[in-house]
Amino acid sequence: MEKEKMLESFMSYIQLEKNYSEHTVHHYSHDLKDFFLFLNTEGVLDIREVEYIHARNYMTKLYDAKLSRTTVSRKISAIRSFFRYGNREFGLDEAAFRSLFHPKKEERLPQFFYEEELAQLFKSVQGDDKLSIRNTALLELLYATGMRVSECVSIRLMDLDQTIQIVKVMGKGRKERYIPYGQFAQDALEHYLEEARPKLMKKQNHDYLFVNSRGETVTDRGIRHILSECMKKASINSSIYPHMIRHSFATHLINNGADIRTVQELLGHSHLSSTQVYTHVTKEHLRNTYLKSHPRA
Secondary structure: OOHHHHHHHHHHHHHHHOOOOHHHHHHHHHHHHHHHHHHHHOOOOOHHHOOHHHHHHHHHHHHHOOOOHHHHHHHHHHHHHHHHHHHHHHOOOOHHHHOOOOOOOOOOOOOOOOHHHHHHHHHHOOOOOHHHHHHHHHHHHHHHHOOOHHHHOOOEHHHEEOOOOEEEEEOHHHOEEEEEOOHHHHHHHHHHHHHHHHHHHOOOOOOEOOEOOOOOEOOHHHHHHHHHHHHHHHOOOOOOOOHHHHHHHHHHHHHOOOOHHHHHHHHOOOOHHHHHHHHHHHHHHHHHHHHHHOOOO
């Protein structure tokens, strides 16, 4: 089978079965196509002929391009995932990248909003027009649940139980989980479903919860754009990405006494180590506050 066909099969797998976000799928596709172009320049036309030396040469090319360790790590992870899948499905030899030294990502603590900044953000979306009502509901639900954007865009009306204020989401690996949300999100959702969504739907007919100005299902990219516009209106001097809402959700819960196992379950993390990073965020915040505030620090 040609590598293009293998790539097509792999992309369907991570999108439909692994439920990777639109953002991750886009990057993996770009990373693998870039690798295939490299193989062509190396004279490797058959994917089955890839050897360790080609993996090493590709790694050298990435560092020569002065890419960050995080970017290199992502690209190598994408290729490794492709070869693992190819080994299982098509009998590809995955040894070339399995034995390759994998650069560690830079240790960076997740960025989050302070509660005052979030208050500004919520204030920026207030309004009586249908898009402002939609944006308020979207922001309230993201912060109330800490869900991933890929989970948010997939929510259907039937997944929302407004009686007990719980939403069902489909996480990574197609794992379902139920997340509670509070009264602020409930009020915003009720207002959106009664006032804004019917007007936005126009001639569309589907049951996805959040829609764009044309009544179509909102995408990952659409949510990024919405949040960027909210940031501009709120005059917050920092860049925003949707995961910052998720990071803020987890950090604020731990700051206010939630136990880490509960936060792990709410976030849908398979491993506790993924959640423990938020305890480091909290400690760093406490340290910075102490250094700024204590007279003899």
